[in-house]
């Protein structure tokens with residue numbers, strides 16, 4: 548009995564380690580919202596580079612779902628009411644760095660979302676994403692993990 552119990556310990560430890568170590572699907576360690584220093588850096592980046600369109604409180608532009616006459620969509624919210632959280636971190640990073648170009652938008656797609664690759668470092672982009680993710684409530688993080696797990700790697 549004792550030997551059997553002892554034999555179970557490594558398996559249990561492994562399981563526990565898996566729970567602690569494996570990040571939820573869609574999460575990239577470079578946008579870790581638990582890293583307070585990164586989130587603080589990201590808040591500054593967000594305020595300087597993103598807030599003018601996506602809102603000081605991540606609320607987006609008014610009527611962001613409506614395409615105005617010029618055909619270009621307004622900036623969506625980055626808070627729980629938007630769809631930013633539907634995407635894995637890798638996609639959010641690519642959109643922020645390159646803008647809405649293929650493969651994340653159709654070729655020739657016209658958008659007011661700038662490409663930040665020339666003005667922000669990768670580190671600054673990941674920090675801004677960590678700051679954005681920090682604002683999402685636990686239910687949204689859980690729903691995101693569930694959605695991305697079902698969707699599979701992409």
Ligand code: HEC
Pocket residue numbers: 592593596597598599600601619620621622623629630631632634639642643647657658659660661663675676
């Ligand atoms: C000049 C205005 C403007 C600024 C500044 C701006 N954005 Fe955007 N952003 C937009 C618009 C407009 C869209 C939606 C475009 C579309 O769907 O056609 C968008 C979309 C996005 C998306 C895709 C969201 C989704 O759910 O598909 C991400 C991610 C994003 N922005 C991140 C950022 C980050 C991070 C910053 C700051 C580093 C930033 N944006 C700064 C205008 C802006």
